[in-house]
Amino acid sequence: MSDATKSLFDRVWDLHTVRELPGGETQLFIGLHLIHEVTTPQAFEALREMGLRVRFPSRTFATVDHILPTDGARRPYADPLAEGMIAALERNVAEAGIEFFDQASGHQGIVHVIGPELGLTQPGMTIACGDSHTSTHGALGAVAFGIGTTQVRDVLATQCLSLTRPRVRRIEVTGRLGAGVYAKDVILAIIRRLGVKGGVGYAYEYAGPVIEAMGMEERLTVCNMSIEGGARCGYVNPDDTTFAWLRGRRYAPRGEDFERARAWWREIASGPGARYDDRVPIDASGLAPAVSFGINPGQNVGVDERLPRPEDAAPEDRASLEEALAYMGLDPGAPIAGTPIDVAFIGSCTNARLTDLREAARVARGGRVAPGVRALVVPGSQAVARDAEAEGLDAVFRAAGFDWRSAGCSMCLAMNPDRLVGREVCASSSNRNFKGRQGSPTGRTLLMSPAMVAAAALRGRVVDVRELL
Amino acid sequence: MRAGEASKGVERVAGRACVLRGDDVDTDRIIPARYLRIVSFEGLGEHAFADDREQAKGNHPLDDARFAGASLLVVGRNFGCGSSREHAPQALMRRGFRAFLGGSFAEIFAGNCTALGLPAATLEPRDLTALMDAVDLEPAREVVLDLAAMTVTSRAGTAPVRMPAGARQQLLAGTWNATAVLLEAGGAIEKTAARLPYL
Numbered sequence: 324m325s326d327a328t329k330s331l332f333d334r335v336w337d338l339h340t341v342r343e344l345p346g347g348e349t350q351l352f353i354g355l356h357l358i359h360e361v362t363t364p365q366a367f368e369a370l371r372e373m374g375l376r377v378r379f380p381s382r383t384f385a386t387v388d389h390i391l392p393t394d395g396a397r398r399p400y401a402d403p404l405a406e407g408m409i410a411a412l413e414r415n416v417a418e419a420g421i422e423f424f425d426q427a428s429g430h431q432g433i434v435h436v437i438g439p440e441l442g443l444t445q446p447g448m449t450i451a452c453g454d455s456h457t458s459t460h461g462a463l464g465a466v467a468f469g470i471g472t473t474q475v476r477d478v479l480a481t482q483c484l485s486l487t488r489p490r491v492r493r494i495e496v497t498g499r500l501g502a503g504v505y506a507k508d509v510i511l512a513i514i515r516r517l518g519v520k521g522g523v524g525y526a527y528e529y530a531g532p533v534i535e536a537m538g539m540e541e542r543l544t545v546c547n548m549s550i551e552g553g554a555r556c557g558y559v560n561p562d563d564t565t566f567a568w569l570r571g572r573r574y575a576p577r578g579e580d581f582e583r584a585r586a587w588w589r590e591i592a593s594g595p596g597a598r599y600d601d602r603v604p605i606d607a608s609g610l611a612p613a614v615s616f617g618i619n620p621g622q623n624v625g626v627d628e629r630l631p632r633p634e635d636a637a638p639e640d641r642a643s644l645e646e647a648l649a650y651m652g653l654d655p656g657a658p659i660a661g662t663p664i665d666v667a668f669i670g671s672c673t674n675a676r677l678t679d680l681r682e683a684a685r686v687a688r689g690g691r692v693a694p695g696v697r698a699l700v701v702p703g704s705q706a707v708a709r710d711a712e713a714e715g716l717d718a719v720f721r722a723a724g725f726d727w728r729s730a731g732c733s734m735c736l737a738m739n740p741d742r743l744v745g746r747e748v749c750a751s752s753s754n755r756n757f758k759g760r761q762g763s764p765t766g767r768t769l770l771m772s773p774a775m776v777a778a779a780a781l782r783g784r785v786v787d788v789r790e791l792l
Numbered sequence: 793m794r795a796g797e798a799s800k801g802v803e804r805v806a807g808r809a810c811v812l813r814g815d816d817v818d819t820d821r822i823i824p825a826r827y828l829r830i831v832s833f834e835g836l837g838e839h840a841f842a843d844d845r846e847q848a849k850g851n852h853p854l855d856d857a858r859f860a861g862a863s864l865l866v867v868g869r870n871f872g873c874g875s876s877r878e879h880a881p882q883a884l885m886r887r888g889f890r891a892f893l894g895g896s897f898a899e900i901f902a903g904n905c906t907a908l909g910l911p912a913a914t915l916e917p918r919d920l921t922a923l924m925d926a927v928d929l930e931p932a933r934e935v936v937l938d939l940a941a942m943t944v945t946s947r948a949g950t951a952p953v954r955m956p957a958g959a960r961q962q963l964l965a966g967t968w969n970a971t972a973v974l975l976e977a978g979g980a981i982e983k984t985a986a987r988l989p990y991l
Contacts, residue, residue, distance in 0.1 A: 341977050341984045346958030350977055352984040354991065362877065364831035373971065379985070390829060404829035411831045445990060455876040455900060469900055471878035473907035474970070481974040483981060487956055519816055520870040523899055553873065555899050576990075587989050619816050619873075643815055736825045736875075757820040757874060764824070764843035 327596035331447075331560055332491045332526050334591045335466045339449045341483055348485045354448040355465075356383045356478045357434050358421070360390060360408045361738070362453030366475035367415040377419040379482040384443060385416045386424040388433045389738045393701050393728035405739070419479075430573075432704020432730045435459040435672035439543060440706055442572025446561035446588040451478055456672045456754065458549040461558030462542035463565055464588065466526070468555045489524055489556065490600035493593075495531035498608030503789035505682065506541035507674060507752070507772040509533060511613035511623045513545075513605060514552040519621040522554030525601070528593060529559050533607045539568040540676040547673045548754050551620040560592040612788055614659045615756045615770035617647030622756075623770065624659055626787045632656050650758060651767050652746070660785050662769065666749040667698040667725075667780035668761075669773045671735035674752035675703030679773040680711050683752075684719040686777035686791050692724035693783030699726040699741065701733040725780065737762025750779035801966035802909055802939060805891035807863035809927045809935040809946070812853045817867060818874035819901065823883045825875075836879055837886030854887070858931040866924055866935075867894035871912075872901025881905045891937050893944060893953065895920050906959040909968050911939060919944075919951035939964055 329337075341350040356379075363385075370377070377383060390405040400406045416423040424430040424437060431437070435456050438444040446464030450457060455469035470484065477484055494513060514521075527549050534542065542559045549557025559565075566585050569575045576584045611625030622644070624630065632655040633644045648655055653662065669675070669683050680702065692698045700720050702708040708730055711717055717727045734741040735753035742762025743749055749761055749768050756768035769785060778788040827839040845852040853859055865884060871894045872880055881904045884892075892905060892912040905912040915923060926948035927935065936945045939960055943950050962968040974981075985991050 338988065339984065341980050344958070344973060346961040348958040350974055352981065352988070354988060361828055365833055365878075368832070375971070378981070382991075402829070407831060408829060448990060453876060455874065457876075469876040471876055471900060471904035471907060473878060473904065477970045477974055480971045481977070481981060482985070483974045483977070485958075485970040485974060487958060519873060520896065520898075523870070523896065550874075550900075553870070553898065584990065619818070639815075646814070736820070738825045738828060755818075755820070755874060757818045759824055759843045760820050762826070764846060 327594050328598045330491050330528060330593040330597040330599060331464060331558065331591050332466060332528065335447055335449060336488060344485055348487050350483050351449060351486050353451045353478050353482055353484060354382065355443060355450045356482070357438055357450065357452040358383060358385045358475065359434050359454065360387050360412045362472050363415065363475055364408065364411040365472050366479055369476045370479050373480070375480045377421065377479045380420045382482060383421045383479070384424070385412060385421050386431055386434050386437055387412065389732045389736065391731035392739050393731045393733050393741060395729055429705055432706065433672045433675065433732055435547065436676060436703035436707065439463060440704060442569055442575035445569065445575065446565060447591045451484060455550045456547050458555065458557045459543050459547040459672055461546040461549070461556060462539060463569070464558055464561030464592065466556055466558060469550060489526045491528055492522070492525045492601040492603060493528045493530055493599045494603045494605060496529065496533035496605045496607050497531050498533060498606045500533060500607055500610065503774065503792050504610050504612055505772040505774065506537055506544040508610055508613045509607055510545045510548040511615070511620065511770065512607070512610055514548065514621045515623050516605065517552055517603065519551065519619045520553045522549065522552040525554045527552070527554040527557035528599070529557060534559055535562065538678060539564055540678045543676065544673055548620065551754055561588045562592070612772060612775050614775065614785055615768070616651060616653055616659055617644070618650055618756060618758050620754065620756060620770060622647050626660050626775070626785065629656055629658050630654065660787060662785040663748065664696060664750045664769065664779050664784060665747040666743060667696060667776050668734045668749055668751040668753065669699070669776050670701030670703070670733050671753035672703065673754040674773045675701060675707065677707050677710050679752065680707070680716050683773040683777040684716045686774050686788060687723040687725065687781065688719050690723050690781040692780050696780055696783050698724060698780040699728055699734070701728040702730050704730045723781070734761050736760060750776045750785065752776045802911060802963045804936065804938050805864060805911060806934055806936040807890070808859065808861055808931060809864040809866050810853050810859035810862035811866045811924045811927050813868060813924065815868040815895070816870045816873055819872055819877050819880040820874055822872065822880040823877065828877060828879055833879065833882040833886070836883040840883040840887045861888065863888055863890045864935050864937060865889045865892050866927060867892060869895035871897050873898040876900045878904045881908055881910060885910060893923065893937065902959070906962060906968055907970065909963065911937060911955065911963055913937060913944070913953040913955045915944065915951055915953055922948040923951065
């Protein structure tokens, strides 16, 4: 890795380049292809119609997450559509010889939780999955992006994608996070600052003291929401935190292989001489816990702030802001703290890992969910659930009046029975506050950290979690 | 389609247009997640913008009789943001749309459009406003997107449009079936795999 001006992104991209295509795109080899039930049945069908087979079944791994009920229901599921999708995936992976982490395996979970957890996700890899939150895997120093179903077909057939090379923006987060301020608050602040379309055409490299001080699970949260800022891909350079986290995981290299891999992982990280298309410094000192108030993740404020007024917004943002406040039923200029909630959801590929649950349990311990609030905790994977139960976190949540569920995507996008009803307001640790996102066409989502969700559940309204810690 | 089979190129999309104003229209709105519980894309067209249309009670552009039969959809900035679900352009395609004109498009959405042979072209803000107003004023008037000339012609006159060069070339040449193109690399794929330290 002699060229010191190259970033990790450049090195990984160049290494995986098969050839340049006539239109200027790159034919990029995909080192790891993760698949799930929702975006793949049509791709396997198209493959059959083209008379093709899965080219690298050993580099393809499957799980189920989006449509699973989380209330312990067993097959066949009550929803015939959900049952049909799982049956299709089972048939497809069996025919192609693809390893499948189903519920019986003990390793099932949200695809972006189990990839890193099993050590499948490693630094220097290219990773694709038919899901926009594939950017999550960048936390380990991989170049990972979400793709559509036709592109899933491309990867199944060729283990390659045709992609336009993005530019690279380094986002350097300085300062120190206060107590009660988490990775979720950092990424929401980044999206608020750069906008929901600011990252289109870019890969984001997250760096600086705040990112370096984060544990792996916090970095996963940051990279997860890159797509919410418009960036298809976001990553953190691998370091000792990464290596320590990977060691001993099921699919991570072992013994001397691990040492060899670690040497390579160190080499590919961006050095001080790396060149970027853009650099953005962000000072996280004094950052407050964030709460979204609108219908896209960029529409968020610190919990100690008041909601913006459309007349103060830039002219091009005014209409969006008015639409957002009207949909949410919130008053311009009002404080966000104190907003009543109906539902509290702790889960999703953004914030359903062990450390997320620990922080939420710290708040919930000894408390009681406010009357009239429906609260649920949905661990990101079966392994997260096991680890949390071993620590007694499930008991803490249950004692406080939370529902403790089984692993899946659940109320993040409500493809399963977990959903909002009518205009319910949900304090949610997920990633998207789009209109109707949580299953009710008029449902309302307030994005925040898991600890903030737990605090809102206890008080029945949006509250600064720092008051409870 | 069999591997290697070429499609006919898309040089021109002409027809009536439908105007859908507003920025950051996400794919959850284009096709709500509950309609994704299917193993094919068939029948998605009727669910396009299902919740928005329900709430608009007949006043949604997709239900506006003036825009009936439109084959071009004119949208704002960052259209198709959010989820990677190809169900979004699939639903719009199955509703009859053959091209998208807008301020900007989210990256995964734009890629999904190209994969389906649907152009997603952008206009300068002033030209976009003029196009939207022109279509609103006289919806029956034909709008023509010309990918060879990279222009859109409407009642408002002819304005330049932009598209990523690669996507444009694939559409013009009818080579948007990327699987066929990628397969042409042959053994170079395995050769690339062989030099990866982790495989």
